[in-house]
Amino acid sequence: MIYPTLFPYGIGGLENRGRKAALSFKRHVKHLLTLHDSRFQEHYSFPFTVFNILQRRAILLHTSLKVKRSNFKKVAASFASVSPEVLQSVSEQIGKGTYSFHTPEERQALDLMKEVKLITSNVPASSSSKLVMRNEIKALIIEKGLPSFYLTINPADVYNPLVRLLAGAEIDIDNLSDHQMSNYWDQSNLVAKNPAVAAKFFNIVLKAFISAILGYDPKGKNAGGGILGVVSAYYGCVEQGWSGL
Template identity: 35%
Template sequence: MIPRGNKPANEYSNPNLLLGVFPTLFPYGCGALEDSSRPVQINFREHVRYLLSYGDRRFEEHYSFIFVLFNILQRRTACFHAQLMTSRSYFQQSAQLLETLSSEDVATALLNISKASYSKVSDEKINTLMKHIKVVGGHVMGSAHSRSALRTKVHSLCFNLGLPSLFVTINPVDIHSPVALYFAGVDLDLNRVLPEVLCTSYERAQIIATHPVATAKFFNCLIKSILKCLVLGGVLGPTKAYFGTVESQGRRSLHLHLLIWLKHEYTPAQLKENIQNQDFRDNLLKYLEDVVKEDLDQFRGNTINIV
Protein backbone atom coordinates (compact mmCIF):
# COMPACT_ATOMS: atom_id res chain seq x y z
CA MET A 1 0.00 0.00 0.00
CA ILE A 2 1.10 3.57 -0.67
CA PRO A 3 0.86 5.73 2.46
CA ARG A 4 -0.79 9.11 2.44
CA GLY A 5 1.40 12.17 2.16
CA ASN A 6 1.86 15.55 0.57
CA LYS A 7 4.58 14.33 -1.80
CA PRO A 8 3.35 13.14 -5.23
CA ALA A 9 4.04 9.48 -6.00
CA ASN A 10 6.18 8.60 -9.00
CA GLU A 11 4.03 7.08 -11.75
CA TYR A 12 6.96 5.91 -13.89
CA SER A 13 8.33 2.40 -13.32
CA ASN A 14 6.48 2.22 -10.02
CA PRO A 15 4.67 -1.14 -9.88
CA ASN A 16 3.30 -0.42 -6.41
CA LEU A 17 1.41 2.68 -7.53
CA LEU A 18 -1.70 1.07 -8.99
CA LEU A 19 -1.58 -1.75 -6.44
CA GLY A 20 -2.05 0.86 -3.73
CA VAL A 21 -4.52 3.04 -5.60
CA PHE A 22 -6.80 0.12 -6.51
CA PRO A 23 -6.46 -2.53 -3.78
CA THR A 24 -9.81 -4.10 -4.67
CA LEU A 25 -8.67 -4.68 -8.25
CA PHE A 26 -5.36 -6.21 -7.17
CA PRO A 27 -6.45 -8.03 -3.99
CA TYR A 28 -3.35 -10.25 -3.84
CA GLY A 29 -0.87 -7.44 -4.43
CA CYS A 30 0.47 -8.91 -7.67
CA GLY A 31 -0.03 -8.40 -11.39
CA ALA A 32 1.23 -4.83 -11.31
CA LEU A 33 2.01 -2.83 -14.42
CA GLU A 34 5.67 -2.24 -15.33
CA ASP A 35 6.90 -4.85 -12.87
CA SER A 36 10.62 -5.28 -13.56
CA SER A 37 10.62 -8.73 -11.95
CA ARG A 38 8.36 -10.09 -14.68
CA PRO A 39 10.34 -12.42 -17.01
CA VAL A 40 8.71 -10.95 -20.12
CA GLN A 41 8.30 -7.18 -20.05
CA ILE A 42 4.93 -5.89 -21.23
CA ASN A 43 4.26 -2.47 -22.67
CA PHE A 44 2.19 -0.25 -20.36
CA ARG A 45 -0.52 0.41 -22.95
CA GLU A 46 -0.80 -3.25 -23.93
CA HIS A 47 -1.00 -4.29 -20.29
CA VAL A 48 -3.89 -1.87 -19.79
CA ARG A 49 -5.65 -3.42 -22.80
CA TYR A 50 -5.16 -6.84 -21.24
CA LEU A 51 -6.58 -5.76 -17.88
CA LEU A 52 -9.63 -4.21 -19.52
CA SER A 53 -10.29 -7.53 -21.28
CA TYR A 54 -10.34 -9.58 -18.07
CA GLY A 55 -13.02 -12.24 -18.02
CA ASP A 56 -14.50 -11.10 -14.70
CA ARG A 57 -14.68 -7.53 -16.09
CA ARG A 58 -13.71 -5.98 -12.75
CA PHE A 59 -11.31 -3.51 -14.37
CA GLU A 60 -13.81 -2.54 -17.05
CA GLU A 61 -16.66 -2.03 -14.60
CA HIS A 62 -14.64 -0.06 -12.03
CA TYR A 63 -15.91 3.50 -11.74
CA SER A 64 -12.51 5.24 -12.00
CA PHE A 65 -9.85 2.78 -13.22
CA ILE A 66 -10.30 3.62 -16.91
CA PHE A 67 -10.19 7.37 -16.30
CA VAL A 68 -7.06 7.22 -14.11
CA LEU A 69 -5.19 5.06 -16.62
CA PHE A 70 -6.29 7.21 -19.54
CA ASN A 71 -5.03 10.30 -17.73
CA ILE A 72 -1.69 8.60 -17.09
CA LEU A 73 -1.40 7.73 -20.78
CA GLN A 74 -2.20 11.33 -21.72
CA ARG A 75 0.49 12.71 -19.42
CA ARG A 76 3.06 10.22 -20.64
CA THR A 77 2.34 11.09 -24.25
CA ALA A 78 2.62 14.80 -23.50
CA CYS A 79 5.88 14.35 -21.58
CA PHE A 80 7.39 12.15 -24.28
CA HIS A 81 6.72 14.61 -27.09
CA ALA A 82 7.75 17.56 -24.93
CA GLN A 83 11.05 15.80 -24.30
CA LEU A 84 11.51 15.25 -28.02
CA MET A 85 10.76 18.89 -28.75
CA THR A 86 13.13 20.26 -26.10
CA SER A 87 15.95 18.07 -27.41
CA ARG A 88 15.88 19.83 -30.79
CA SER A 89 18.43 22.53 -31.48
CA TYR A 90 15.81 25.08 -32.51
CA PHE A 91 14.21 24.96 -29.06
CA GLN A 92 17.13 26.78 -27.43
CA GLN A 93 16.00 30.10 -28.84
CA SER A 94 12.44 29.47 -27.66
CA ALA A 95 13.70 28.47 -24.21
CA GLN A 96 15.48 31.78 -23.79
CA LEU A 97 12.30 33.60 -24.74
CA LEU A 98 10.12 31.52 -22.42
CA GLU A 99 12.45 32.18 -19.48
CA THR A 100 11.33 35.80 -19.52
CA LEU A 101 7.66 34.79 -19.31
CA SER A 102 5.96 35.58 -16.00
CA SER A 103 2.83 34.17 -14.42
CA GLU A 104 1.16 37.57 -14.87
CA ASP A 105 1.75 37.37 -18.63
CA VAL A 106 0.10 33.95 -18.77
CA ALA A 107 -2.84 35.11 -16.62
CA THR A 108 -3.38 38.14 -18.87
CA ALA A 109 -3.27 35.98 -21.99
CA LEU A 110 -5.80 33.52 -20.53
CA LEU A 111 -8.10 36.40 -19.63
CA ASN A 112 -7.87 37.84 -23.13
CA ILE A 113 -8.51 34.42 -24.69
CA SER A 114 -11.60 33.93 -22.52
CA LYS A 115 -12.91 37.28 -23.78
CA ALA A 116 -12.11 36.34 -27.39
CA SER A 117 -9.96 39.45 -27.68
CA TYR A 118 -6.59 37.71 -27.79
CA SER A 119 -4.46 38.79 -30.73
CA LYS A 120 -2.04 36.27 -32.17
CA VAL A 121 0.64 38.90 -32.69
CA SER A 122 0.19 40.81 -29.46
CA ASP A 123 2.82 38.98 -27.42
CA GLU A 124 5.67 37.02 -28.95
CA LYS A 125 6.39 35.12 -25.74
CA ILE A 126 2.80 33.93 -25.39
CA ASN A 127 2.68 33.03 -29.07
CA THR A 128 5.81 30.92 -28.69
CA LEU A 129 4.38 29.14 -25.65
CA MET A 130 1.06 28.47 -27.39
CA LYS A 131 2.85 27.17 -30.48
CA HIS A 132 4.80 24.59 -28.47
CA ILE A 133 1.71 23.59 -26.49
CA LYS A 134 -0.13 23.03 -29.76
CA VAL A 135 2.68 20.86 -31.12
CA VAL A 136 2.74 18.67 -28.01
CA GLY A 137 -1.04 18.63 -27.58
CA GLY A 138 -1.53 17.45 -31.13
CA HIS A 139 -0.23 14.03 -30.08
CA VAL A 140 -2.35 13.73 -26.91
CA MET A 141 -5.51 11.65 -27.20
CA GLY A 142 -8.72 13.58 -26.65
CA SER A 143 -7.15 17.04 -26.60
CA ALA A 144 -8.43 20.02 -28.56
CA HIS A 145 -5.08 20.25 -30.34
CA SER A 146 -5.37 16.63 -31.51
CA ARG A 147 -8.64 17.55 -33.22
CA SER A 148 -6.88 20.50 -34.80
CA ALA A 149 -4.22 18.09 -36.09
CA LEU A 150 -6.98 16.00 -37.68
CA ARG A 151 -8.29 19.07 -39.48
CA THR A 152 -4.81 19.62 -40.89
CA LYS A 153 -4.81 16.08 -42.28
CA VAL A 154 -8.23 16.61 -43.86
CA HIS A 155 -7.03 19.84 -45.46
CA SER A 156 -4.01 18.00 -46.83
CA LEU A 157 -6.23 15.36 -48.41
CA CYS A 158 -8.43 18.06 -49.92
CA PHE A 159 -5.41 19.82 -51.42
CA ASN A 160 -4.15 16.53 -52.82
CA LEU A 161 -7.39 14.86 -53.96
CA GLY A 162 -9.89 17.70 -54.16
CA LEU A 163 -13.15 17.98 -52.27
CA PRO A 164 -14.59 14.74 -50.86
CA SER A 165 -17.42 13.10 -52.75
CA LEU A 166 -19.44 11.84 -49.77
CA PHE A 167 -19.84 12.77 -46.12
CA VAL A 168 -21.18 9.88 -44.05
CA THR A 169 -22.13 9.71 -40.38
CA ILE A 170 -22.47 6.24 -38.85
CA ASN A 171 -24.21 6.30 -35.48
CA PRO A 172 -24.99 2.76 -34.27
CA VAL A 173 -27.58 2.40 -31.51
CA ASP A 174 -25.70 0.15 -29.11
CA ILE A 175 -28.47 -0.18 -26.53
CA HIS A 176 -30.69 -1.90 -29.11
CA SER A 177 -28.00 -4.13 -30.62
CA PRO A 178 -27.85 -7.82 -29.64
CA VAL A 179 -24.22 -7.85 -30.77
CA ALA A 180 -23.33 -5.14 -28.24
CA LEU A 181 -25.07 -7.12 -25.51
CA TYR A 182 -23.14 -10.22 -26.58
CA PHE A 183 -19.86 -8.31 -26.29
CA ALA A 184 -20.97 -7.21 -22.81
CA GLY A 185 -21.27 -10.81 -21.70
CA VAL A 186 -25.01 -11.39 -22.09
CA ASP A 187 -25.71 -15.02 -23.00
CA LEU A 188 -27.34 -14.73 -26.43
CA ASP A 189 -27.56 -16.94 -29.48
CA LEU A 190 -26.83 -14.42 -32.22
CA ASN A 191 -28.20 -16.82 -34.84
CA ARG A 192 -31.59 -16.79 -33.14
CA VAL A 193 -32.29 -13.50 -31.39
CA LEU A 194 -35.94 -13.10 -30.48
CA PRO A 195 -37.58 -10.09 -28.82
CA GLU A 196 -38.68 -12.12 -25.81
CA VAL A 197 -35.11 -13.11 -24.92
CA LEU A 198 -33.89 -9.50 -24.85
CA CYS A 199 -33.86 -7.36 -21.74
CA THR A 200 -35.97 -4.26 -21.32
CA SER A 201 -34.71 -0.94 -22.68
CA TYR A 202 -33.67 0.20 -19.20
CA GLU A 203 -31.76 -3.02 -18.52
CA ARG A 204 -30.02 -2.85 -21.89
CA ALA A 205 -29.00 0.76 -21.28
CA GLN A 206 -27.69 -0.21 -17.85
CA ILE A 207 -25.62 -3.05 -19.31
CA ILE A 208 -24.14 -0.83 -22.01
CA ALA A 209 -23.33 1.95 -19.53
CA THR A 210 -21.46 -0.42 -17.20
CA HIS A 211 -19.46 -2.07 -20.00
CA PRO A 212 -17.67 0.74 -21.88
CA VAL A 213 -14.91 -1.52 -23.20
CA ALA A 214 -17.40 -4.02 -24.61
CA THR A 215 -19.31 -1.17 -26.24
CA ALA A 216 -16.11 0.18 -27.81
CA LYS A 217 -15.26 -3.30 -29.12
CA PHE A 218 -18.73 -3.59 -30.63
CA PHE A 219 -18.35 -0.19 -32.30
CA ASN A 220 -14.90 -1.08 -33.64
CA CYS A 221 -16.12 -4.41 -35.03
CA LEU A 222 -19.16 -2.81 -36.66
CA ILE A 223 -17.22 0.07 -38.24
CA LYS A 224 -14.55 -2.27 -39.60
CA SER A 225 -17.25 -4.41 -41.20
CA ILE A 226 -18.98 -1.38 -42.72
CA LEU A 227 -15.73 0.01 -44.12
CA LYS A 228 -14.76 -3.38 -45.51
CA CYS A 229 -18.07 -3.78 -47.35
CA LEU A 230 -19.09 -0.21 -48.10
CA VAL A 231 -15.78 1.46 -48.95
CA LEU A 232 -13.18 -1.21 -49.65
CA GLY A 233 -15.78 -3.61 -51.06
CA GLY A 234 -16.74 -1.18 -53.79
CA VAL A 235 -20.40 -0.67 -52.91
CA LEU A 236 -19.99 3.07 -53.42
CA GLY A 237 -17.78 2.57 -56.46
CA PRO A 238 -14.00 2.85 -56.84
CA THR A 239 -12.57 4.82 -53.92
CA LYS A 240 -9.41 6.91 -53.85
CA ALA A 241 -9.30 7.61 -50.13
CA TYR A 242 -11.37 7.93 -46.99
CA PHE A 243 -10.84 9.71 -43.68
CA GLY A 244 -12.86 9.19 -40.51
CA THR A 245 -12.94 10.53 -36.98
CA VAL A 246 -14.70 9.04 -33.97
CA GLU A 247 -16.65 11.21 -31.56
CA SER A 248 -18.80 10.61 -28.51
CA GLN A 249 -22.23 12.09 -28.05
CA GLY A 250 -24.11 13.20 -24.95
CA ARG A 251 -24.54 9.74 -23.46
CA ARG A 252 -20.93 8.90 -24.42
CA SER A 253 -21.80 6.40 -27.14
CA LEU A 254 -19.55 6.51 -30.20
CA HIS A 255 -20.24 7.58 -33.76
CA LEU A 256 -18.12 8.02 -36.87
CA HIS A 257 -17.84 10.93 -39.30
CA LEU A 258 -16.43 9.74 -42.61
CA LEU A 259 -15.23 11.59 -45.70
CA ILE A 260 -14.95 9.53 -48.89
CA TRP A 261 -13.14 10.47 -52.09
CA LEU A 262 -14.52 8.52 -55.05
CA LYS A 263 -12.29 7.74 -58.01
CA HIS A 264 -13.62 10.09 -60.68
CA GLU A 265 -12.02 12.94 -62.57
CA TYR A 266 -14.71 15.56 -62.00
CA THR A 267 -13.61 18.80 -60.41
CA PRO A 268 -16.17 20.94 -58.54
CA ALA A 269 -16.33 23.29 -61.54
CA GLN A 270 -16.99 20.38 -63.90
CA LEU A 271 -19.67 18.98 -61.61
CA LYS A 272 -21.36 22.37 -61.49
CA GLU A 273 -21.30 22.51 -65.28
CA ASN A 274 -22.48 18.93 -65.84
CA ILE A 275 -25.28 19.18 -63.31
CA GLN A 276 -27.07 21.44 -65.78
CA ASN A 277 -27.49 18.43 -68.07
CA GLN A 278 -30.72 16.49 -67.47
CA ASP A 279 -29.21 13.08 -68.26
CA PHE A 280 -26.32 13.70 -65.88
CA ARG A 281 -28.74 14.72 -63.11
CA ASP A 282 -30.85 11.62 -63.66
CA ASN A 283 -27.83 9.32 -63.55
CA LEU A 284 -26.51 11.05 -60.43
CA LEU A 285 -29.86 10.61 -58.67
CA LYS A 286 -29.99 6.95 -59.67
CA TYR A 287 -26.51 6.42 -58.24
CA LEU A 288 -27.34 8.15 -54.95
CA GLU A 289 -30.63 6.28 -54.58
CA ASP A 290 -28.82 3.02 -55.27
CA VAL A 291 -26.07 3.42 -52.67
CA VAL A 292 -27.92 5.48 -50.04
CA LYS A 293 -31.20 3.96 -48.93
CA GLU A 294 -33.11 2.59 -46.00
CA ASP A 295 -35.57 0.09 -47.37
CA LEU A 296 -37.75 -1.98 -45.03
CA ASP A 297 -40.43 -2.98 -47.55
CA GLN A 298 -39.62 -6.65 -47.13
CA PHE A 299 -40.77 -6.41 -43.51
CA ARG A 300 -44.05 -4.72 -44.38
CA GLY A 301 -46.91 -6.39 -42.56
CA ASN A 302 -44.66 -7.97 -39.93
CA THR A 303 -45.03 -6.43 -36.49
CA ILE A 304 -42.16 -6.84 -34.04
CA ASN A 305 -42.51 -5.25 -30.63
CA ILE A 306 -39.29 -4.82 -28.69
CA VAL A 307 -39.73 -3.44 -25.19
Protein backbone atom coordinates (compact mmCIF):
# COMPACT_ATOMS: atom_id res chain seq x y z
CA MET A 1 0.00 0.00 0.00
CA ILE A 2 1.26 3.48 -0.85
CA TYR A 3 1.06 6.31 1.69
CA PRO A 4 1.72 4.28 4.84
CA THR A 5 1.62 7.47 6.92
CA LEU A 6 -1.94 8.14 5.77
CA PHE A 7 -3.09 4.54 6.20
CA PRO A 8 -0.85 3.32 9.04
CA TYR A 9 -2.90 0.19 9.78
CA GLY A 10 -3.02 -0.96 6.17
CA ILE A 11 -6.80 -0.61 5.94
CA GLY A 12 -9.18 2.02 4.62
CA GLY A 13 -7.38 2.36 1.31
CA LEU A 14 -8.94 3.43 -1.95
CA GLU A 15 -10.94 0.91 -3.98
CA ASN A 16 -10.75 -1.81 -1.37
CA ARG A 17 -12.61 -4.79 -2.84
CA GLY A 18 -13.15 -6.20 0.62
CA ARG A 19 -15.40 -3.29 1.58
CA LYS A 20 -18.98 -4.36 2.30
CA ALA A 21 -20.53 -1.34 0.59
CA ALA A 22 -19.07 -0.26 -2.74
CA LEU A 23 -17.43 3.16 -2.66
CA SER A 24 -16.21 4.92 -5.77
CA PHE A 25 -12.70 6.30 -6.01
CA LYS A 26 -13.90 9.89 -6.43
CA ARG A 27 -16.36 9.75 -3.54
CA HIS A 28 -13.76 8.19 -1.24
CA VAL A 29 -11.21 10.88 -2.11
CA LYS A 30 -13.79 13.60 -1.44
CA HIS A 31 -14.51 12.04 1.94
CA LEU A 32 -10.83 11.88 2.88
CA LEU A 33 -10.25 15.51 1.89
CA THR A 34 -13.17 16.72 4.02
CA LEU A 35 -12.24 14.91 7.23
CA HIS A 36 -11.58 16.91 10.38
CA ASP A 37 -8.21 15.17 10.44
CA SER A 38 -6.32 17.29 7.91
CA ARG A 39 -3.43 14.91 7.22
CA PHE A 40 -4.88 14.00 3.82
CA GLN A 41 -5.36 17.66 2.90
CA GLU A 42 -1.89 18.66 4.04
CA HIS A 43 0.01 15.75 2.52
CA TYR A 44 2.58 17.02 0.02
CA SER A 45 1.55 14.69 -2.82
CA PHE A 46 -1.69 12.83 -2.02
CA PRO A 47 -4.18 15.46 -3.35
CA PHE A 48 -2.21 15.92 -6.56
CA THR A 49 -1.78 12.18 -7.12
CA VAL A 50 -5.47 11.37 -6.73
CA PHE A 51 -6.43 14.32 -8.94
CA ASN A 52 -4.07 13.03 -11.62
CA ILE A 53 -5.63 9.57 -11.37
CA LEU A 54 -9.15 11.00 -11.64
CA GLN A 55 -8.22 13.08 -14.67
CA ARG A 56 -6.52 10.15 -16.40
CA ARG A 57 -9.60 8.01 -15.82
CA ALA A 58 -11.83 10.74 -17.19
CA ILE A 59 -9.66 10.89 -20.30
CA LEU A 60 -9.90 7.13 -20.81
CA LEU A 61 -13.66 7.04 -20.24
CA HIS A 62 -14.70 10.17 -22.13
CA THR A 63 -12.24 10.38 -25.00
CA SER A 64 -13.64 9.64 -28.43
CA LEU A 65 -12.38 9.90 -31.98
CA LYS A 66 -13.67 12.28 -34.61
CA VAL A 67 -13.22 11.81 -38.34
CA LYS A 68 -14.80 13.26 -41.47
CA ARG A 69 -17.70 11.24 -42.84
CA SER A 70 -16.12 11.14 -46.29
CA ASN A 71 -12.96 9.50 -44.90
CA PHE A 72 -14.66 7.11 -42.51
CA LYS A 73 -14.23 3.92 -44.54
CA LYS A 74 -10.60 4.69 -45.28
CA VAL A 75 -9.85 5.46 -41.63
CA ALA A 76 -11.69 2.36 -40.44
CA ALA A 77 -9.58 0.21 -42.76
CA SER A 78 -6.41 1.89 -41.51
CA PHE A 79 -7.38 1.17 -37.91
CA ALA A 80 -7.76 -2.49 -38.76
CA SER A 81 -4.38 -2.72 -40.49
CA VAL A 82 -2.11 -0.62 -38.24
CA SER A 83 -0.78 -2.40 -35.16
CA PRO A 84 -0.77 -0.77 -31.69
CA GLU A 85 3.01 -1.18 -31.55
CA VAL A 86 3.48 0.95 -34.67
CA LEU A 87 1.15 3.64 -33.34
CA GLN A 88 3.07 3.67 -30.06
CA SER A 89 6.39 3.96 -31.90
CA VAL A 90 5.16 6.84 -34.07
CA SER A 91 3.69 8.73 -31.11
CA GLU A 92 6.94 8.36 -29.16
CA GLN A 93 8.97 9.69 -32.08
CA ILE A 94 6.63 12.66 -32.47
CA GLY A 95 6.92 13.32 -28.74
CA LYS A 96 10.71 13.41 -29.06
CA GLY A 97 10.52 15.73 -32.05
CA THR A 98 11.84 13.21 -34.58
CA TYR A 99 9.93 12.63 -37.79
CA SER A 100 11.99 9.98 -39.56
CA PHE A 101 9.43 7.39 -40.62
CA HIS A 102 10.82 4.81 -43.01
CA THR A 103 8.47 1.84 -43.05
CA PRO A 104 5.10 1.88 -44.85
CA GLU A 105 3.38 0.99 -41.57
CA GLU A 106 4.81 4.07 -39.84
CA ARG A 107 3.80 6.36 -42.70
CA GLN A 108 0.32 4.84 -42.67
CA ALA A 109 0.08 5.38 -38.92
CA LEU A 110 1.16 9.01 -39.34
CA ASP A 111 -1.52 9.58 -41.98
CA LEU A 112 -4.07 7.99 -39.67
CA MET A 113 -3.12 10.31 -36.80
CA LYS A 114 -3.57 13.31 -39.11
CA GLU A 115 -7.07 12.21 -40.10
CA VAL A 116 -8.36 11.48 -36.59
CA LYS A 117 -8.99 14.08 -33.88
CA LEU A 118 -9.42 13.39 -30.19
CA ILE A 119 -12.55 14.70 -28.49
CA THR A 120 -12.34 15.07 -24.70
CA SER A 121 -15.22 17.41 -23.91
CA ASN A 122 -16.04 15.82 -20.54
CA VAL A 123 -12.50 16.05 -19.19
CA PRO A 124 -12.00 19.09 -16.90
CA ALA A 125 -9.30 21.57 -17.94
CA SER A 126 -8.95 20.05 -21.41
CA SER A 127 -8.97 22.17 -24.55
CA SER A 128 -12.18 20.49 -25.68
CA SER A 129 -13.93 21.38 -22.42
CA LYS A 130 -13.12 25.04 -23.11
CA LEU A 131 -14.67 24.71 -26.55
CA VAL A 132 -17.80 23.27 -24.96
CA MET A 133 -17.99 26.27 -22.62
CA ARG A 134 -17.71 28.66 -25.56
CA ASN A 135 -20.57 26.90 -27.32
CA GLU A 136 -22.69 27.03 -24.16
CA ILE A 137 -22.05 30.76 -23.83
CA LYS A 138 -23.01 31.32 -27.47
CA ALA A 139 -26.21 29.33 -26.98
CA LEU A 140 -27.03 31.34 -23.84
CA ILE A 141 -26.50 34.60 -25.72
CA ILE A 142 -28.82 33.43 -28.50
CA GLU A 143 -31.54 32.60 -25.97
CA LYS A 144 -31.11 35.43 -23.44
CA GLY A 145 -29.28 38.14 -25.37
CA LEU A 146 -25.93 39.77 -24.69
CA PRO A 147 -24.73 39.88 -21.07
CA SER A 148 -25.40 43.07 -19.12
CA PHE A 149 -22.40 42.67 -16.81
CA TYR A 150 -18.98 41.09 -17.02
CA LEU A 151 -17.51 40.43 -13.60
CA THR A 152 -14.23 38.98 -12.37
CA ILE A 153 -14.19 37.67 -8.81
CA ASN A 154 -10.92 36.96 -7.02
CA PRO A 155 -11.53 35.73 -3.46
CA ALA A 156 -8.63 36.81 -1.23
CA ASP A 157 -7.84 33.52 0.48
CA VAL A 158 -4.59 34.86 1.95
CA TYR A 159 -6.43 37.55 3.93
CA ASN A 160 -9.87 36.23 4.79
CA PRO A 161 -10.21 34.78 8.33
CA LEU A 162 -12.77 32.28 7.02
CA VAL A 163 -9.85 30.27 5.64
CA ARG A 164 -8.42 29.87 9.13
CA LEU A 165 -11.82 28.82 10.42
CA LEU A 166 -12.11 26.18 7.71
CA ALA A 167 -8.61 24.99 8.59
CA GLY A 168 -9.76 24.27 12.14
CA ALA A 169 -8.75 27.42 14.01
CA GLU A 170 -10.91 28.11 17.06
CA ILE A 171 -11.93 31.69 16.35
CA ASP A 172 -15.19 33.62 16.48
CA ILE A 173 -15.30 34.97 12.97
CA ASP A 174 -18.01 37.50 13.87
CA ASN A 175 -16.05 38.97 16.79
CA LEU A 176 -12.39 39.02 15.84
CA SER A 177 -9.94 41.05 17.88
CA ASP A 178 -6.95 42.78 16.30
CA HIS A 179 -4.49 40.06 17.26
CA GLN A 180 -6.76 37.43 15.70
CA MET A 181 -6.80 39.09 12.29
CA SER A 182 -5.16 37.12 9.51
CA ASN A 183 -1.48 37.70 8.89
CA TYR A 184 -0.56 37.62 5.20
CA TRP A 185 2.59 35.55 5.60
CA ASP A 186 1.11 33.01 8.00
CA GLN A 187 -2.05 32.59 5.97
CA SER A 188 -0.11 32.27 2.72
CA ASN A 189 1.79 29.39 4.31
CA LEU A 190 -1.52 27.90 5.47
CA VAL A 191 -2.99 28.03 1.96
CA ALA A 192 0.18 26.56 0.45
CA LYS A 193 0.21 23.79 3.05
CA ASN A 194 -3.49 23.01 2.76
CA PRO A 195 -4.85 23.85 -0.72
CA ALA A 196 -8.08 21.97 0.04
CA VAL A 197 -9.03 24.73 2.48
CA ALA A 198 -8.52 27.35 -0.23
CA ALA A 199 -10.75 25.33 -2.56
CA LYS A 200 -13.50 25.16 0.09
CA PHE A 201 -13.22 28.90 0.66
CA PHE A 202 -13.44 29.58 -3.07
CA ASN A 203 -16.57 27.42 -3.34
CA ILE A 204 -18.26 29.12 -0.37
CA VAL A 205 -17.56 32.64 -1.66
CA LEU A 206 -18.81 31.90 -5.17
CA LYS A 207 -22.00 30.23 -3.93
CA ALA A 208 -22.62 33.19 -1.63
CA PHE A 209 -22.10 35.60 -4.52
CA ILE A 210 -24.60 33.76 -6.72
CA SER A 211 -27.26 33.48 -4.02
CA ALA A 212 -26.80 36.79 -2.17
CA ILE A 213 -25.48 39.25 -4.76
CA LEU A 214 -27.00 37.93 -7.95
CA GLY A 215 -30.04 36.55 -6.18
CA TYR A 216 -30.35 33.99 -8.95
CA ASP A 217 -33.28 31.67 -8.41
CA PRO A 218 -34.03 29.24 -11.26
CA LYS A 219 -37.33 28.29 -9.58
CA GLY A 220 -38.56 31.89 -9.68
CA LYS A 221 -39.38 32.12 -5.97
CA ASN A 222 -37.11 35.13 -5.41
CA ALA A 223 -39.15 37.79 -7.20
CA GLY A 224 -36.96 40.65 -6.00
CA GLY A 225 -33.69 39.26 -7.29
CA GLY A 226 -30.33 40.55 -6.08
CA ILE A 227 -28.64 43.95 -6.07
CA LEU A 228 -28.50 43.81 -9.88
CA GLY A 229 -32.20 43.13 -10.14
CA VAL A 230 -33.76 39.92 -11.37
CA VAL A 231 -31.09 37.79 -13.03
CA SER A 232 -32.48 35.57 -15.76
CA ALA A 233 -29.23 33.68 -16.34
CA TYR A 234 -25.52 33.70 -15.60
CA TYR A 235 -22.45 31.81 -16.73
CA GLY A 236 -19.24 31.40 -14.81
CA CYS A 237 -15.97 29.64 -15.49
CA VAL A 238 -12.83 29.37 -13.41
CA GLU A 239 -9.73 31.12 -14.71
CA GLN A 240 -6.70 29.13 -15.80
CA GLY A 241 -4.93 30.02 -12.56
CA TRP A 242 -7.86 28.56 -10.57
CA SER A 243 -8.10 31.75 -8.50
CA GLY A 244 -10.86 33.73 -10.19
CA LEU A 245 -14.26 33.44 -11.79
